[in-house]
């Protein structure tokens with residue numbers, strides 16, 4: 001056990017100051033307003049500025065486009081970006097896919113995309129989900145047909161978040177419909193220039209997309225891994241995405257459950273600030289036992305979201321965010337409904353936003369139910385919950 | 394927003410792992426459920442207590458200057474978790490907290506010697522005030538430390554008061570701290586006395602939290618085993634998500650609760666002035682988790698779970714039975730709020 005303060009040496013402290021300066025300069029009010037309005041999960045200027053400093057792949061060596069940061073510095077960078085609300089979804093999906101490209105891509109493909117990823121001008125999104133398959137990822141039906149040295153892609157993806165910001169999709173396709181479900185899949189790093197992208201808006205304000213692949217032709221070099229063995233290729237990033245919910249980051253700093261718990265942390269901070277400010281009657285809400293007791297409970301839940309780890313971290317942080325968001329909005333009363341920028345809104349609308357935003361966290365990246373199945377089977381060793389093999393008569 | 398850069402290392406050292414393994418083995422061998430049952434309704438097993446003394450369970454928590462082994466709370470929570478896991482009928486948590494308190498004041502030296510020799514079991518009266526109160530371990534203890542007015546007092550009796558029957562079959566008893574059958578000595582006064590008493594209360598809460606995590610883990614194991622073995626509608630009941638997911642929720646509370654207890658423990662031991670809300674937080678969470686865990690286990694075990702034959706009910710009783718002596722757990726949230734938000738201001742007062 002060790003929760004002691006990490007004393008920063010002068011050089012690391014200077015690095016932290018530099019990161020803070022960077023955040024102030026690039027994560028401006030306009031950037032945050034645009035993110036709030038458009039939900040892009042991305043800001044081009046910020047992303048390119050990160051790339052310029054090697055901060056998209058911060059622990060990579062400088063000669064490979066990274067910044068050669070130590071784990072501690074990389075954690076400082078990540079925590080500061082998070083604390084400043086940096087839009088980061090597209091950066092996240094890009095760096096999630098990169099290891100699969102490094103592992104399975106040909107040298108030619110790597111030369112084509114990797115330097116651009118580090119610079120910032122090449123970005124990847126995740127093309128798993130389809131209209132008829134989500135939790136059951138391997139049920140994907142988007143087809144890829146071989147035609148000489150090329151592949152022809154036909155089908156539709158749902159919820160390809162950030163496609164509008166990306167040049168390539170990490171695409172799950174079916175190449176052999178006659179093989180067993182997991183055995184006829186092939187992965188591609190599919191260029192998006194010939195795919196059609198249509199926006200989907202969400203309750204949380206994020207933008208995601210439908211992406212249509214209508215006879216899209218791509219050279220074989222965009223294939224990742226062996227034909228029909230896409231499941232194996234997919235598992236790396238899929239497991240990494242599942243672990244992204246792991247709130248214990250590499251340098252063992254407590255952090256609020258990545259993107260899942262963070263909305264609860266911000267909403268709770270906003271609620272505590274609101275409660276400590278006297279209202280029109282001169283009383284502070286925090287002195288009202290009903291408010292005080294609930295805030296204490298929420299502080300406990302948010303702490304749990306922060307310290308939970310592994311698949312439990314994914315579930316707890318998401319469910320805490322939902323529960324806390326729903327009650328904080330009650331607590332502040334009618335003003336809780338007013339969004340950012342409206343007259344009389346509470347604390348920049350964080351609470352209003354959190355109540356909507358949190359809901360999605362239980363779904364994307366694998367639903368909380370799917371994660372409970374994972375814990376039941378892999379941690380508790382319970383028998384697999386059996387789907388009906390025959391249709392009920 | 395300034396970020397406090399701190400380590401978040403929840404792991405055990407090699408020595409701590411060895412200690413944990415030793416007590417795990419000890420309780421597995423010495424304290425099967427049959428032993429817990431045979432100690433009912435009194436909640437105390439003299440022979441187990443003697444053997445535990447052989448393991449230096451109480452002495453280890455006393456500083457070396459007081460004749461103990463100088464272990465810290467980090468080690469004591471490992472013992473407490475194993476105590477809870479077997480719901481062992483021994484008041485080790487109360488005794489170790491009281492012994493540490495005795496070691497902190499010169500006036501406690503004689504009684505501490507008697508404790509280390511094994512002739513006296515000490516305990517702590519958790520509620521400040523001088524009157525009658527239910528004291529954990531009070532039906533086997535001859536010495537109880539209490540806060541009476543501004544004085545930290547050692548109350549001693551020739552023999553412990555009678556146990557009162559209680560849902561948890563815990564060794565609790567009424568102690569009349571002002572009564573004629575107790576002999577009182579002042580250990581410390583004023584600020585010092587209050588601080589020592591508060592610290593002891595915090596230590597009791599931390600160790601009890603660890604025991605509650607142990608209880609939760611034990612009933613989780615009972616539930617999981619049953620979910621694998623029991624067949625209904627042609628399938629193991631663990632294939633039904635209503636069953637498996639409720640067990641998963643318990644598993645999450647156990648793992649996360651244990652992390653919270655370790656974090657609270659570390660601060661209490663190394664930086665007791667910082668993040669003081671963590672102790673009431675850990676205690677509240679652990680008791681809530683134990684109530685949920687025992688409720689789920691009783692339910693997953695079906696009708697049998699509700700019978701006195703089931704081991705799950707041993708735990709169910711103690712989830713409340715080992716905590717309520719400290720009062721309504723919801724009050725812990727009040728303590729937590731005071732630490733986090735500062736004391737409430739009463740308008741117009």
Ligand SMILES: Cc1cc2nc3c(=O)[nH]c(=O)nc-3n(C[C@H](O)[C@H](O)[C@H](O)COP(=O)(O)OP(=O)(O)OC[C@H]3O[C@@H](n4cnc5c(N)ncnc54)[C@H](O)[C@@H]3O)c2cc1C
Pocket residue numbers: 125126127128129132133134135136158159160161162202206208360363364365366367368369370373634
């Ligand atoms: C904002 C947002 C962004 C997203 N971004 C991406 C992205 O970038 N790329 C991508 O590929 N996908 C993305 N997704 C899709 C997301 O991964 C899926 O929505 C999710 O996996 C659930 O799949 P589904 O929507 O098809 O629901 P379904 O799988 O149909 O599930 C419906 C309900 O049934 C439950 N359920 C399903 N199976 C089980 C089971 N075995 N046991 C218990 N309950 C079960 C689910 O938990 C859910 O409550 C995104 C989704 C959202 C909302």
